[in-house]
Amino acid sequence: MVAAPPAAPAPPPAAPLPPRPGQLLQDRSGLAVAVLVLCGLALLPLLRLGGFALTGGQGLIHLGAEGQQQLAGSLGLVLAVGLGCALLGTTNGWLTASCRFPGRRWLRIAQLLPMASPAYLLAATLVDLGSRWTLPVHGPLWAVVVLTLSTYPYVFLLSTESFSISGRRQLEACRSLGVGPWGGFRRVALPMALPAIGAGIALAGMEVVNELGAVELLGVPTLSAGILQRWQAEGDPQGAVGLALVALVIVGLLVAAERQLRSRSRCWNLGHGGEAEHSWQLAGPRALAAQLCCLLPPLLSLGVPLLWAAMSLDQLVSQPLGDLLALAGRSLVLALVAAILTVACGLLLAIARRWIAQPLLQRLSFVAGLGYAVPGTVLALALMLVGGPLGLAPLLLLVWGYGDRFLAVAKGGLDAALERIPPSVDEAATGLGCRWPEVLQRVHLPLLRGPLLVGALLVFVDTVKELPLTFALRPFDFDTLSVRVYQYASDERLGAALVPALLILLLGLAASLALVPNLERRGQSG
Template sequence: RIHGLGWGVLVMALSTYPYVFLLSTESFSICGRRQLEACRCLGVGPWESFRRIALPMALPAIGAGIALMGMEVVNELGAVQLLGIPSLSAGILQAWQLEGNPAGAVGLALVTLIIVTGLLIGERKLRRRSRRWSEGLTGGESPNWTLTGTRALAAQALGFIPPFLSLGTPLIWACLNLDQLQTGLQPELLLLTLRSLGLALAAAGLALAAALLLAITKRWTTAPWLHSLTFLAGLGYAIPGAVLALALLIIGGPWQLSPILLLLWGYSDRFLAVAKGGLDAGLERMSPSLDEAASGLGCRWPDVLRRIHIPLLRGPLAVGALLVFVDTVKELPLTFALRPFDFDTLSVRVFQYASDERLAAALWPALMILGLGLIAAAALIPGLDHTTET
């Protein structure tokens, strides 16, 4: 039976490892090429080159991914509830809605905030200790070490197991329940998909724009208060979706803001850290001499942003867009609380059907969430390779 803490750890690991995988892949793909080539010319082996060159230069991106994983696990609601695991998010909702205890809900929210603040502080310290500047985007291919025999088989197996478990399991489950797929197909599935797609695209655009503004401002300004502001802006991911929804309802009520506008506001605030983490790590790799050289040649800051920073940040921008898009599609507490009347999304409908044990009806919305994520990945991940060839 799939139930309990052990299964919860496995499910959360398989659903959150892309945070580290995508950010670290983007970082490994562009940084330290010349250093690795120098190591190879000096006779340094692949493992030693990885430990001494590639890994230290990718630590900011890896730290950002681990921090995002931790925040996602702390704020998870749907999976842990279905697996019967007590969690902070579930406790906040129970204290607020079922027990009518706002003070208890606020106390649990503060505990969540402290945990995630600790994750962010640790990630920033790791980034500061591992600060390395790379040459940016360079031509040519990265040094390759050809694997043969058992090493090649082991590498292929390690690369195959995680996606097989995370993507293959639901597909195998669907294939074993084809009869239920035929009976569970609902006419409103297309409408639910379009709603989720529209919200995810809008949220990704807003979050990326805000994250880019904050990251560039932090790089160009040395004011301590501004650095503190950009740090606090990333704490939106620490606020449980239900608490953030309540705050937005209190703020937007007197102004009579549209529920859709509140939803987009909540998505942008909540997932700002997801987009900003990769951008901060990308900017950490850029030497300040790039900005100084451009300014010395008479370029104004819009030209520096357009001609230097954005081309060098194409990888982090693509990864941030993908992560925000996928997170928005599967976001549950915020959507559940703020959605207008009769405005369900795929994630809300999956949770409703699964809670009622209507697995046949939940299959199609769940597969559509998986499909949207795969389409977004297929559209954006190839861009990581193109940036290395620019």
């Protein structure tokens, strides 16, 4: 009897195929719904503002003589401050990125210090010091000086990055032909950096349109101040909406220019990044001139408030400790809530941008992050139009406004950090059966700890310094550090504003120093 042949061994189970992009869309439907809700909340105020404008009357067409004066004031400041930022930011960006002189490393870091001093604080201190020294500090010229010192770091940060990665071969060719630093800058580096410089000017222009405290203290009519005046003082909502729409048009043009110039700047990055040994060495009078050029702007923007603080100690008005603690407590709690909420929303939008390749969702996520470009007074007006009929509490509207305005601050760093994580990491985790919340918790959160902390810190301090949105939406008798400094400065009680102003300054310094590691990494490549 012939024995039956042994049965063939069963084939091993097939390994699960890695998920393809978009295959897990159904699993991530909850994430898509959450992103749609967030985008809707971010865009609802501006949509309501547009709907209110469609039902408006003559106020939207005829701005009046006062409105035309405010429009001219805003446009004049945007142009003048843009020119000042271009000159100052580009010069210091080139010197610290492409030249070598004593103290270059520390002066490069010092360019971040002006971001620690709010423009309204610098304006208030200049007004007080001018009254002591019989120097009239008032008018558009002083506003241009104050806003230029406060916003030129935007141009510096983008231009110094461009100069650091400019084509090394082109600059070496300039040296071999006997072209000095000025010729290399004019013929090679500046044309390469023009898109980045333009993007920085556009960002500075957005801050100028948003500014409220400095222009009010210096007596310059602008759209930001006019919106609050028409809405709260004159009771003219249609006129306020008209000014808000004009401000949105200006900001929209600046946003479009900034994005276009940023995309062009990526095409200019030819060759390898510059190296320290290929930088121009400055000595003697040239080195001294470079040191003074890099030292004066941060010295003025941060040194003037500190000088004013030292001179005002004898005028310090003793405030009740309870009142000071209440001011600090309100500011800190609002900033903490805004930081946690904004970073969480930014993380959700950044993860959805990586995991859900749906064009409509991608566009909505991008538009939702443009709130930072919307002036605070415009956003406040839009939120009041939304919250008034619904009966929403002012504090809820205020936190909503913080989240809407600073979402881009938190989301930008997370987008950049996620782009450095290979997609294979996500594929491996989902291939092992992990759902997207588990991938987020086990994989991405540990890798994103640094960007999350930096983003939370920046949102925290930006919220503490924020004035237009807080001033317009705060509940009655609910002041914060920034509002109290502005109120004291407006009433010429700068001695009483000393302590809250110093607290804002210290928090601003913490935010500026958080950018030092990023700037140092750029400096190592330059």
